[in-house]
Amino acid sequence: xxxxxxxxxxxxxxxxxxxxxxxxxxxxxxxxxxxxxxxxxxxxxxxxxxxxxxxxxxxxxxxxxxxxxxxxxxxxxxxxxxxxxxxxxxxxxxxxxxxxxxxxxxxxxx
Amino acid sequence: xxxxxxxxxxxxxxxxxxxxxxxxxxxxxxxxxxxxxxxxxxxxxxxxxxxxxxxxxxxxxxxxxxxxxxxxxxxxxxxxxxxxxxxxxxxxxxxxxxxxxxxxxxxxxxxx
Numbered sequence: 001x002x003x004x005x006x007x008x009x010x011x012x013x014x015x016x017x018x019x020x021x022x023x024x025x026x027x028x029x030x031x032x033x034x035x036x037x038x039x040x041x042x043x044x045x046x047x048x049x050x051x052x053x054x055x056x057x058x059x060x061x062x063x064x065x066x067x068x069x070x071x072x073x074x075x076x077x078x079x080x081x082x083x084x085x086x087x088x089x090x091x092x093x094x095x096x097x098x099x100x101x102x103x104x105x106x107x108x109x110x
Numbered sequence: 111x112x113x114x115x116x117x118x119x120x121x122x123x124x125x126x127x128x129x130x131x132x133x134x135x136x137x138x139x140x141x142x143x144x145x146x147x148x149x150x151x152x153x154x155x156x157x158x159x160x161x162x163x164x165x166x167x168x169x170x171x172x173x174x175x176x177x178x179x180x181x182x183x184x185x186x187x188x189x190x191x192x193x194x195x196x197x198x199x200x201x202x203x204x205x206x207x208x209x210x211x212x213x214x215x216x217x218x219x220x221x222x
Contacts (some may be wrong), residue, residue, distance in 0.1 A: 009150075031208060043114075043200050043213030044153075087153070096207035097169060100152040 002027040004090050006101035013108050016077050021104045023088030024070040031091040033071050034098065035064050038085045047073075047086075078108045113137055116201050116214035124222050129188045131217045133201030141207055142184040145200040146170060147216070153200065159184055191221045 004025045013019055023033070032051050036044035048057040050066040057064045061082065063074040073086055085105045089098040114135040123129060135142070140161045145153040155168030159178040173195070174188050184203075188195055198218050202211040 004152075034210060041215065043202070043215045044211075046210040046212065049210055089153075091208060097155050097158075098153075098211070100154075102150060102152050 002090070002092055002099050004088060004099050004101040006086075006088055006104050008104060009102070010105040011107070013078055013106070015079060015108055015110050018074070018076045018078070020075070021073040021086055021106070022070060023073070023101055025088075025090045025092075025099075026069075027090055027092035027099065029093040030068075031093070031096075033066055034089045034091070035071070035073055036087040036089065038087055038103070044087055075106070078106075080108045080110050082106065083108045114201060114203055114212055114214040116199075116217050118217060119215065120218050120220075122220045122222065123191060125190075125192055127191050129191050129219070131186045131199055131201075131219070133184045133186070133214060134182050135184075135203045135212075136182060137203065137212070138181060139203035139205055139212075140181070141204045141209075141211075142178065143202040143204075143211060144168075144174075144176060144184070144186050145202065146172070147198045147200055157186065191219075193221045195219060196221050 007022045035047040038044045048064040053068045061076050065072050085103040087103045088101040117132045142159045144157040147153045154170035156170045156172040157176040159165050198216045200216045202213045204211045
């Protein structure tokens with residue numbers, strides 16, 4: 001069964017303390033992996049799409065990478081405004097429906 | 111920036127009432143989606159649409175129905191609300207099924 005698992009569930013960092021969030025997946029025929037950010041009371045906001053192993057995308061303090069089994073969202077020198085829940089979703093096989101992870105809640109303390 | 115709007119933002123209503131959650135987008139996207147999201151849990155797809163007059167059920171069994179009479183409008187209806195329908199409902203749209211989805215800010219629904 002296709003599955004997406006995100007870890008850790010929650011991560012508390014000091015401002016400026018770099019770290020990584022993990023999204024591991026078991027699917028047949030990856031079509032794409034999507035990263036979103038969700039603030040409380042808001043809908044998810046699109047960050048990146050990765051399509052093949054080895055691909056990397058960057059935006060400000062965020063960098064997403066992809067292997068054949070997992071994706072990492074690296075956050076460098078985070079600021080309090082980076083606090084949010086980060087969601088990962090995978091599209092695979094002939095089914096275009098997204099399979100979502102439960103998210104990682106990131107808290108950056110000043 | 112995506113322009114997709116959901117109303118109401120919050121709704122508290124009694125059991126047995128008929129409810130319609132509104133979703134409109136101004137981007138001309140063909141594909142639209144409804145998701146259900148509970149706190150700390152994954153998003154689950156309940157309905158989606160390829161375009162006008164096309165609707166399909168998602169993986170999550172739902173007692174709701176949708177319609178797509180106009181490209182920009184994708185309302186979701188619950189004929190008789192129950193406490194088990196309490197959740198957050200998110201609407202999204204995209205240019206294609208393999209393209210990023212853009213979300214509204216959701217409707218938080220509470221059935222008493």
